[in-house]
Amino acid sequence: MKRTLQLLAVLVVLVAGTTWLATGANRGWTKTSVAVKTLDPVTGIDGITYQKKFQPGVDFLAAAALGTGLLAGVSLFFRNQKQTTNDK
Amino acid sequence: MKNKLIITIALATFASLAYAAPQSFDFKDPKGVNNAVFKLDAPLESINGSASGISGTVSFDPENPAATTGKIVVSVESLTVPNPMQNGHMHSDKWLDAAKYPEITFEAKSLANVKTDGNVTTADVSGTFSLHGVAKDLTVPVKFTYLKGKLGDRVPNLKGDLLVIRANFIINREDFNINKGQYEDKVSPTIDLSLAIAGASIAQ
Numbered sequence: 001m002k003r004t005l006q007l008l009a010v011l012v013v014l015v016a017g018t019t020w021l022a023t024g025a026n027r028g029w030t031k032t033s034v035a036v037k038t039l040d041p042v043t044g045i046d047g048i049t050y051q052k053k054f055q056p057g058v059d060f061l062a063a064a065a066l067g068t069g070l071l072a073g074v075s076l077f078f079r080n081q082k083q084t085t086n087d088k
Numbered sequence: 089m090k091n092k093l094i095i096t097i098a099l100a101t102f103a104s105l106a107y108a109a110p111q112s113f114d115f116k117d118p119k120g121v122n123n124a125v126f127k128l129d130a131p132l133e134s135i136n137g138s139a140s141g142i143s144g145t146v147s148f149d150p151e152n153p154a155a156t157t158g159k160i161v162v163s164v165e166s167l168t169v170p171n172p173m174q175n176g177h178m179h180s181d182k183w184l185d186a187a188k189y190p191e192i193t194f195e196a197k198s199l200a201n202v203k204t205d206g207n208v209t210t211a212d213v214s215g216t217f218s219l220h221g222v223a224k225d226l227t228v229p230v231k232f233t234y235l236k237g238k239l240g241d242r243v244p245n246l247k248g249d250l251l252v253i254r255a256n257f258i259i260n261r262e263d264f265n266i267n268k269g270q271y272e273d274k275v276s277p278t279i280d281l282s283l284a285i286a287g288a289s290i291a292q
Contacts, residue, residue, distance in 0.1 A: 027132075027133070028132055028133035029132060029133065029171045029173075029174070030171060031170035031171055032170065032171070032172050033168075033170050034170060035136075035138065035170065038121075040119065040121045040242070040286070042235070042238055042241045042242045042250070042286075043121065043233075043235070043242070043250060043252045043286040044233075044252070045121050045122070045123070045252065045284045045285070045286055046123075046284065047119070047120065047121035047122075047123065048123045048125070048138045048140070049120075050168055050170065055170075057171075058132065
């Protein structure tokens with residue numbers, strides 16, 4: 001159980017870090033939409049629309065780090081599996 | 089002959105008066121391009137958002153831009169930022185209270201320093217800016233671009249003119265009782281506003 005929790009903790013931090021890097025390493029807050037500008041050729045005005053896009057930020061990384069810490073912390077309450085030896 | 093001359097002069101005078109009459113421009117944009125952009129400094133990153141729910145009318149006379157009056161309305165519910173939590177906070181009663189104060193308005197009353205070059209007029213527009221239930225007199229530098237006969241290029245089957253209004257100015261949220269003296273370490277008290285809107289005047 002201890003080993004499982006520790007592996008899970010490593011997995012959480014790896015997946016979160018990879019997702020954050022793969023989506024552009026946003027150093028701001030997490031966004032669920034991005035602004036897209038479209039020029040209106042007649043008026044010259046940039047129209048703004050929002051497209052749904054998940055862009056994790058530093059709060060996402062912090063939540064993942066917290067989750068990792070909790071999993072690693074909980075794992076400390078479990079004992080190591082005893083090595084059974086059969087010395088005869 | 090004399091009567092014909094009098095009638096011709098009368099008709100010409102009437103026509104020139106009709107031409108000089110101010111036009112009413114409707115800023116409810118069917119293409120949804122009109123927008124107001126706002127920006128507030130914050131420690132991690134600036135809060136950038138925009139509003140698309142814009143309406144209102146402006147009376148503009150290309151022969152006499154100094155006489156321009158009108159009112160622009162922005163729906164608070166249409167204010168959007170990309171972070172869903174910030175979006176919720178912004179609309180809540182802790183900040184803009186969209187349920188209680190659903191509109192932000194600017195009513196133009198007079199123009200000063202009016203300069204016209206071709207179809208572009210710049211002026212300092214004085215009027216009343218209302219936000220969060222507080223009305224305050226403001227003077228805002230505004231650029232008007234009159235696009236005669238261009239409505240059809242934008243909305244097929246319609247004939248008329250367009251008026252593009254651009255304005256950039258700064259307000260202080262504390263002047264409008266928005267968390268006065270609070271959260272200044274998290275959200276700047278000053279808000280940069282940028283308006284780019286087009287209104288249509290349909291030819292009769």
